[in-house]
Amino acid sequence: MKLTNKIGVIVDSFRLPVREGLLKAKEVGAEGVQIYAVSGEMDPANLTGTARKELKAYIESLGLEISALCGDLGGHGFQDRQANAAKVEKSKRILDLAVELGTNVVTTHIGIVPDERNEVYEAMQQACEELSGYATSMGAFFAIETGPERAAHLKSFLDTLSTKGVSVNFDPANMVMVTGDDPVAGVRLLKDYIVHTHVKDGVRYREVDPREVYGALGFEPMDHGKIAEMVSSGQVFKEVPLGQGGVKFDDYFAALQEIGYKGYLTIEREVGDRPEEDIRKAVRFIQRYR
Numbered sequence: 001m002k003l004t005n006k007i008g009v010i011v012d013s014f015r016l017p018v019r020e021g022l023l024k025a026k027e028v029g030a031e032g033v034q035i036y037a038v039s040g041e042m043d044p045a046n047l048t049g050t051a052r053k054e055l056k057a058y059i060e061s062l063g064l065e066i067s068a069l070c071g072d073l074g075g076h077g078f079q080d081r082q083a084n085a086a087k088v089e090k091s092k093r094i095l096d097l098a099v100e101l102g103t104n105v106v107t108t109h110i111g112i113v114p115d116e117r118n119e120v121y122e123a124m125q126q127a128c129e130e131l132s133g134y135a136t137s138m139g140a141f142f143a144i145e146t147g148p149e150r151a152a153h154l155k156s157f158l159d160t161l162s163t164k165g166v167s168v169n170f171d172p173a174n175m176v177m178v179t180g181d182d183p184v185a186g187v188r189l190l191k192d193y194i195v196h197t198h199v200k201d202g203v204r205y206r207e208v209d210p211r212e213v214y215g216a217l218g219f220e221p222m223d224h225g226k227i228a229e230m231v232s233s234g235q236v237f238k239e240v241p242l243g244q245g246g247v248k249f250d251d252y253f254a255a256l257q258e259i260g261y262k263g264y265l266t267i268e269r270e271v272g273d274r275p276e277e278d279i280r281k282a283v284r285f286i287q288r289y290r
Helices: 018-027 049-061 081-101 119-137 151-158 172-179 183-189 210-214 224-233 249-258 275-287
Strands: 007-010 032-036 065-070 105-108 141-145 166-170 194-199 201-204 237-240 265-267
Touching: 007 065, 007 275, 018 032, 018 049, 049 081, 065 081, 081 105, 081 119, 105 166, 105 194, 119 141, 119 151, 119 166, 141 194, 151 166, 151 183, 166 183, 172 183, 172 194, 172 201, 172 210, 172 237, 183 249, 210 224, 224 237, 265 275
Parallel strands: 007 032, 007 265, 032 065, 065 105, 105 141, 141 166, 166 194, 194 265
Antiparallel strands: 201 237
C-alpha cells in the first residue's frame, strides 16, 4: 500500500493565532490546513472581502491549501428546531467563506441522530436537507463528523436526503472511543459520502452514552472544552498518539484506498501539553505509508 493522499493539520490544534498556526503547519510538513470558522477572527461576519483575499493569498504564499473549514456550531447541533433557522443561516455563511478561500468542504457536528424518526429526527433532517441543497448548488459539502452514532445509522440518515451536499468527515478515533464502532467497516459503509477525514487515535475504557459526550436535547449541550477534558482524563476514553490506540491504521488506510478516497488526511490533536511535537510525529507517522 502506498498512500497518495495529502496531509492536513487542524490549525487550531497548535493553540496559536491563525497565522502563527499556519506557519507551524508548514513547518511540520503539512500540505493543507483545516481552520475553525465559527467565532473570533475567522467568523465570516468578521472577515471583510479584502481580509478574505489577503488570507487566501497568505495561505497560498506558504504553499498550503485549505482542506476544509470547521463550521461546528456546538450546542445541540440541529436537534432544536427553534434554533435551526439561525444555525442554518450561519452554516451557509461559513460555506460561502470556504468557497471564497478555495475549499468546498465545511465539517460539522449535527447532533446525535435519534434511533426513531421522531420530531428531533425530522428537525435534523429538515435542516440537513436545506444545507444539502445549498451546498450542492455550489459544488460543495457539509461533512458530518463520525462518532456520535454508528456508521450504519448515519448512512441510513444520509440516504434520506435528496443530494449528497451533506456528506461525511470520517474520524476513526471518535468511533473507537465513543460508540465502539469499527472504522474499517465504517469506511466501506459510508464510502459514497466520505469527502474529508481526520487522522486521530484513541482507546475506550468503558461504554458511554454518546449523549453524555456530544450532548442532546435533555442533556447538556455539546461543548468542545468538556470533550477535550474527557479525552485527556482517560476515565471513559482517551485520545492517544497515532499508532497507540484502537485504530488499525494499516487496515484503515487500506480501506480508504479501496474505496478510492482521494481527499485529505487531516491530523487533529485535541489534547496533550506538546501539540507541535505530537503533530510532527503524526505527520511522520502518515508519511511512512507513502
